[in-house]
Amino acid sequence: MTAAEVSVALRQAVRRLATGVAVVTVWHGDVVHGTTVSSVAAVSREPLLIGVSLREGSDLMEVIMQARCFAVNVLSTRQSALAGWFADPGRPRGVAQFDHLEWEPDAFSGAPWIGGSLASLGCYLTTAVPVGDHKLLLGEVVTARTGEGAPLLHFTGRLHDGMLRILPREATHPTRPAHPSVRTATAAALNRS
Numbered sequence: 001m002t003a004a005e006v007s008v009a010l011r012q013a014v015r016r017l018a019t020g021v022a023v024v025t026v027w028h029g030d031v032v033h034g035t036t037v038s039s040v041a042a043v044s045r046e047p048l049l050i051g052v053s054l055r056e057g058s059d060l061m062e063v064i065m066q067a068r069c070f071a072v073n074v075l076s077t078r079q080s081a082l083a084g085w086f087a088d089p090g091r092p093r094g095v096a097q098f099d100h101l102e103w104e105p106d107a108f109s110g111a112p113w114i115g116g117s118l119a120s121l122g123c124y125l126t127t128a129v130p131v132g133d134h135k136l137l138l139g140e141v142v143t144a145r146t147g148e149g150a151p152l153l154h155f156t157g158r159l160h161d162g163m164l165r166i167l168p169r170e171a172t173h174p175t176r177p178a179h180p181s182v183r184t185a186t187a188a189a190l191n192r193s
């Protein structure tokens with residue numbers, strides 16, 4: 001494997017992590033902004049913390065660093081258009097991004113809570129850690145409301161509907177797959193290429 005092939009294989013493996021999709025919003029002074037993310041994760045129960053990873057230079061991150069608070073709107077399958085809209089670099093700046101949307105300011109952060117979301121959270125920024133070309137923001141959840149529906153999922157670079165079919169919790173010994181299609185890419189392969 002060449003170094004380029006190893007790099008592609010590693011990224012393809014990481015893309016197999018399915019995640020939810022959210023629109024993170026912020027309101028600071030006269031600046032309002034929203035951005036689509038798939039990197040939101042629950043990271044602590046006590047205190048109740050969530051993490052979100054934002055690209056260095058993202059407009060959203062710059063405003064959050066000033067506001068020290070933000071909101072997270074967890075998208076449902078019915079909101080897939082919002083995922084595209086809040087990722088579009090050509091979307092208008094400011095409150096015009098939220099035109100034609102039903103929203104209200106979060107009582108804690110003031111940031112938009114978008115109607116129809118599976119959940120909306122208001123968070124206090126506790127920590128911001130540079131991680132590679134991103135910054136990991138940790139927020140303590142201060143306010144929240146929940147809605148109904150199925151989650152919008154991000155998997156292998158595409159949006160998917162979250163068909164919530166509950167699987168049995170089996171504790172039997174896993175069986176070896178008959179024809180494992182396993183391709184191994186390791187950093188060691190770089191040394192052989």
Ligand SMILES: Cc1cc2nc3c(=O)[nH]c(=O)nc-3n(C[C@H](O)[C@H](O)[C@H](O)COP(=O)(O)O)c2cc1C
Pocket residue numbers: 021034035036037038039040053054055057058059060061083084086087088089154
């Ligand atoms: C499904 C999806 C997930 C995304 N996840 C992230 C993410 O976790 N972090 C990030 O920085 N950008 C993510 N992006 C890209 C941003 O939404 C996009 O670059 C946006 O235009 C950034 O806007 P801003 O610089 O105005 O904040 C994602 C885009 C899509 C479509």
